[in-house]
Amino acid sequence: MPKSSQSSKSSKSSKSSKKTTMTAAPERRGELLATAAEVFAAQGYNATTVRRIADEAGMLAGSLYYHFDSKESMVDEILSTFLNELWAGYDEVLAAGLGPRETIEALVTQSFKEIDRHRAAVAIYQKEARHLAAQPRFGYLADSQVKFERAWLGTLERGVAAGVFRADLDVRLTYRFVRDTVWVAASWYRPGGQHSPEEIARQYLSMVLDGVAVRS
Template identity: 70%
Template sequence: MPERAARRAELLSVAAGVFAELGYSATTVRVIAERAGLLAGSLYYHFDSKESMLEEILRTFLDALWTGYDAILGDRALGPRETLRALVVESFREIDRHGPAVAVFQKEARQLAAQPRFAFLTEAQRDFEDAWRTTLERGVADGAFRPDLDVRLAYRFLRDTVWVAASWYRPGGRHTADAIAGQYLSMVLDGISVRSTIPTATRSRPWPRPT
């Protein structure tokens, strides 16, 4: 990595941390500069604007994420269940690697997507929804997932469940990202309930019984 790009990455990492901590709007370029050890004006040698820093942070995150996702989604050997598992694991790994960027994405994306400059967020969200919903639908179709699943709702449920973890997850904590992914998957797939105790009234339709 050339000197120049390394410095940019370093500064963006600082910026992402502050954006995640204080929110984009409440972050001043002064505190970014201060944490990076230079003066506010000097940031403008490296970046056009505060907004362009944000954009670069989000693009970098999404590029990395989609590199991982594309490998998974392109793997025809994976059934819907394994695909879902792989997507969740990949997502937690992304949180592990680019936690602040994920937190910024989670907090700011909806609002930013309205601006032309950040239209790529809207695209990403659409692709994102496609990937997850397709996987869920495949799973319902082939009997891996519950036939009574409301796919739209389940998509949101999964999406929020995974990304919101970025706001509390800290690398080097009690659990590894993969361990947390495993726990999440267990809850999402099987529920927190002991199966036999579920009163039938909870469901609109009886489960298809495996034979």
């Protein structure tokens, strides 16, 4: 997926000289979404101009509107695609009938895999979800957040009741703690680094579950 930059000035550079077969129809859309996601994640949604995205994709601003009908529909598609895949994985975990601790472990591991696959989308979600959710078009963001809380908080409460999680902590605080520790990782995580998603998940789980202090 060649989505990298090509300086900036020459806007009439690659017109038809790149390939012999000419990229297939539905692929191009995905490529453009990927570059858009990358720019959105790096600069922020509002700070990103459609001209910047087009530039990064090697075309002009207006040409984007052949593939998408608005800038807003780009983030929409980026975020909804991500959330769909995310919940596909989550639902599978939640339906597996695991114990509370095992469920948390599986959810965390699954989350880091999603961060690995959709790093840009996660970063966008983190930064923009709050004020995008205000618009009715992005109502599914709020819905997802509710489902999210239900899944995690429910599992934690189940764990407290079962005696595997500490009962002396505010469960809601614990929920936010666990949730945040997982997802903020997207702000610094870079795929292809020294740690695989599974390895990071393992260490995060070790810290969250057992703490960073040495047992006395």
